[in-house]
Amino acid sequence: MAKTIFITGASRGFGKLWAEAFLKRGDKVVATARNTDTLNDLVKQYGSNILALELDVNNREASFAAIAKAKAHFGRIDILINNAGYGLFGAVEETSEQEARAQMETNFFGLLWLSQAVLPVMREQRSGHIIQVSSILGLVTLPVLGLYNASKFAVEGLSETLATEVKQFGINVTMIEPNGYSTDWSGASAFQTQGLELYGPLKQAFSESATPDTWGKPEATVDAILKVVDSPNPPLRVLFGKVAYNFVKEVYAQRLASIEEWKEVSVTAHGH
Template sequence: MSKTVLITGASKGFGRVWAEAFLTKGYKVAATARSISALDDLKERYGDALLTLKLDVDKREESLAVVQQVYQNFGSIDILINNAGYALIGAVEETSQQEARAQFETNFFGTLWLTQAVLPIMRNQKSGHIIQVSSILGLATLPTMGLYNASKFALEGLSETLASEVKEFGIHVTLIEPNGYASNIWHTGMNTKPIPVYDGLRRAVATAETSFGQVEATASAIIKLVETENPPLRLLLGKVALPFVKQQYDQKLKLWQEWNEVAVAAHG
């Protein structure tokens, strides 16, 4: 019997590419988005194998209802991919209270609500795989993306903890950490009201040399991930990801070691 995948934010980008990849491989897919009309062509091609549902992940009750609808339609939810999210671009000082809360409502709390909703189903099945779409910016930061960085750091801590809590129930958790991709959300994200003193930093970040991956190239990696018997807790995506994260962690380790004598003395 084919497995059921629930993917949020499936109207474009990673979500759209992955939904189509799963359908091509014979999976049953529940694809959610704020606007599901972008999925009409997939619905025409794959019929009952695809269930499209409108969902704003910020709304907890809506998320709970969608999970129940998927379960009633397909009889199982084997894989949850929390992909919905966006990037708030701007310096920390520039960020308003409303912007900061909205970033966390979608990127962190939206993921939390879907995760909580599927856990009873997966525990009863004694199997499941929860995949959280994080970012390399959940492991290391870039300036002018402070609230986005923070939302992904929070997701990392939540998901690592979750993995240790649900392992005994046969549920796997994986954090996907992509580097920049050609249609990544930070190209279509929201921008704070700029404070001119940060303009130079903004230009430096915008013009920094980087190599963006192609979203379509990630499909085979996602299929391999869900079909692996023991999936990893973390999966970096893209050729820039590991060198970037390694450089950042090497610097952190060096600094911690330099200050270790002070740290040990503070133990008492």
């Protein structure tokens, strides 16, 4: 049965790739972008099955209005995919207030506004699926991506809580946690802080640590997203990419070992 899917950040990368995959199989898609000209090719090819909306997810009022337009146009919203976001590269010490706030506005607050906006629609339907495009960097961290890491950790905490609150209404929540992919995320879509010289060697080492195999192929995520969307019992979390799987597994093993090592201190700190 065809689904109605609302997806943000659909101008390029995962957003556009997935929007096209949904349309190709007959789903109805509400695709948002800051510039809807980037969606003209999909509108031309898929006509009335796609609704292209201009949206800056940082604007809470506009986010609620976009959800209302989508509901009025297609009659329902089965799935919300919060995909809009960008990477801010730079050491924590280098990051300006404006850069830090802007990163959180888009990656965290934009996702929050749309999640809030769609919930009344899905509650009324007694069904729905909110998919948050998080990152492995919402579970583990890398240097020179401190604010990006923080924004995705915030997404994880919010979404895990949300899942427990809305399950009673027949609404599922899934966090997709990709490793790096060969999209514009680290290129045209990325922002860089004004660098301090003392972090130069760290940044160079970080840059040189990536190999061609580090980056996943965006096209390989299409089958994966379709499986998540079609699952009758979707997961709360799903990693995308073999680097994500290996990295998270290794770090979590280290965390558990450290928790056990400090168990006596932890238990004594309870007081009784």
